[in-house]
Amino acid sequence: MPRTAITGLRREAGGSPHTLYLEGPTILGWDLDLEVSATWDGRGGLALPAFTDPHVHLRDPGQPHKETLRSGLAAAAAGGYGTVVSMPNTLPATDQPEAVLSLRVRADALGLCRLIPAAALTLGQEGRVLSDASLLAEAGAALLTDDGRTNEDGGLLRYGLQAAKAAGLLVAVHAEDASLRRGGVMHEGQVSERLGLPGNPAAAETARIARDLEICALTGARLHLQHLSAARSVELVRAAKRAGLPVTCEVTPHHLTLTDTSLLQLDAVYKVAPPLRTEADRQALLAGLRDGTIDCLASDHAPHSPAEKEQDLLAAPFGIANLELVFPLLYSELVLKGAASLEQLTGWLTSGPRKVLGLPECTLEAGQPADLVVMDLASERPVDPERLRTQAKLGPWNGRQLRGWPALTLYQGRVVHG
Numbered sequence: 001m002p003r004t005a006i007t008g009l010r011r012e013a014g015g016s017p018h019t020l021y022l023e024g025p026t027i028l029g030w031d032l033d034l035e036v037s038a039t040w041d042g043r044g045g046l047a048l049p050a051f052t053d054p055h056v057h058l059r060d061p062g063q064p065h066k067e068t069l070r071s072g073l074a075a076a077a078a079g080g081y082g083t084v085v086s087m088p089n090t091l092p093a094t095d096q097p098e099a100v101l102s103l104r105v106r107a108d109a110l111g112l113c114r115l116i117p118a119a120a121l122t123l124g125q126e127g128r129v130l131s132d133a134s135l136l137a138e139a140g141a142a143l144l145t146d147d148g149r150t151n152e153d154g155g156l157l158r159y160g161l162q163a164a165k166a167a168g169l170l171v172a173v174h175a176e177d178a179s180l181r182r183g184g185v186m187h188e189g190q191v192s193e194r195l196g197l198p199g200n201p202a203a204a205e206t207a208r209i210a211r212d213l214e215i216c217a218l219t220g221a222r223l224h225l226q227h228l229s230a231a232r233s234v235e236l237v238r239a240a241k242r243a244g245l246p247v248t249c250e251v252t253p254h255h256l257t258l259t260d261t262s263l264l265q266l267d268a269v270y271k272v273a274p275p276l277r278t279e280a281d282r283q284a285l286l287a288g289l290r291d292g293t294i295d296c297l298a299s300d301h302a303p304h305s306p307a308e309k310e311q312d313l314l315a316a317p318f319g320i321a322n323l324e325l326v327f328p329l330l331y332s333e334l335v336l337k338g339a340a341s342l343e344q345l346t347g348w349l350t351s352g353p354r355k356v357l358g359l360p361e362c363t364l365e366a367g368q369p370a371d372l373v374v375m376d377l378a379s380e381r382p383v384d385p386e387r388l389r390t391q392a393k394l395g396p397w398n399g400r401q402l403r404g405w406p407a408l409t410l411y412q413g414r415v416v417h418g
């Protein structure tokens with residue numbers, strides 16, 4: 001195994017520089033003074049374990065005009081991620097063990113980032129027949145979910161949770177009541193009324209979360225609520241956790257940094273499901289993250305082609321692509337503005353999601369995987385869509401000046417970004 005080293009790394013912001021030694025895909029240790037075959041310059045950046053994302057859409061197989069495994073995993077590497085969980089709303093839906101295995105083999109061959117595919121909870125994500133939880137678990141599925149769709153049949157979700165529990169898998173839900181959401185394209189409130197656009201009330205999410213928490217209690221099975229958007233959702237989860245339910249939840253960077261007033265620009269880059277809500281909701285999500293009610297960050301990276309997002313708000317598809325921007329965006333908007341500490345932000349991107357997914361915690365100590373990111377906290381530049389590795393070039397932050405860009409990402413001891 002080749003021995004390599006990265007010089008000029010800080011182990012904490014403002015600390016002194018150190019050298020990290022690697023052997024193949026494993027960390028050997030710090031400041032060892034060994035012979036190495038290659039050296040990289042960390043340029044004084046902050047070394048962190050590579051991030052884990054429990055929720056990305058890679059659109060592969062089936063929608064290469066939006067994203068491919070290659071472009072999506074390259075975007076993950078550029079964002080500082082070492083492990084991502086892909087959603088099964090592919091074409092066809094990832095509902096068979098062979099499909100899970102195929103994604104894992106193809107991602108391994110690319111060597112950009114670890115992919116743990118989520119599998120569909122129901123065949124074709126049609127909400128009618130459960131997929132085979134035990135075979136999907138054996139194939140290495142991260143979890144079961146029909147994300148991209150909602151789970152309208154509560155009874156089926158109950159049996160799905162029971163089957164997942166028996167197979168040792170958790171179930172993740174996109175909690176929205178389709179009948180309450182109806183044709184809503186944005187948060188239902190003053191802004192939607194002013195614009196005359198169909199609204200999606202917070203109750204679509206909270207009513208569904210209330211139901212799903214009852215089903216969670218009924219089954220005792222692990223439930224993960226995806227992308228919370230409303231203040232009341234945080235309250236419901238806080239009470240459920242206090243009552244001891246085995247529930248976890250996530251929040252996205254866009255729900256933490258944007259509100260429905262962005263829709264006044266009538267630009268579909270802000271169209272996302274669940275929708276961007278009010279400042280009070282945004283503040284409640286932040287508070288929930290800080291007090292541990294919300295377990296982790298999830299990008300919900302949802303790429304669409306520029307032509308699709310250039311359509312008007314009624315026609316354009318839902319989704320924001322953001323994998324490469326999560327850290328600089330939240331470092332700029334939360335840490336530098338005093339809403340969160342650097343330690344909190346890194347925890348929400350590393351130990352938080354790994355705990356949710358049941359993965360071992362990663363550190364930068366000897367014997368750990370050499371999956372790491374070096375953050376240049378001083379680097380400041382505007383978001384340049386041409387520099388992004390994702391195919392989804394149209395996003396809410398294009399041109400925005402952000403600070404704290406990933407300078408170097410290593411996956412299994414090899415440089416995959418920088």
Ligand SMILES: [Zn+2]
Nearest residue numbers: 147148174226
């Ligand atoms: Zn979703």
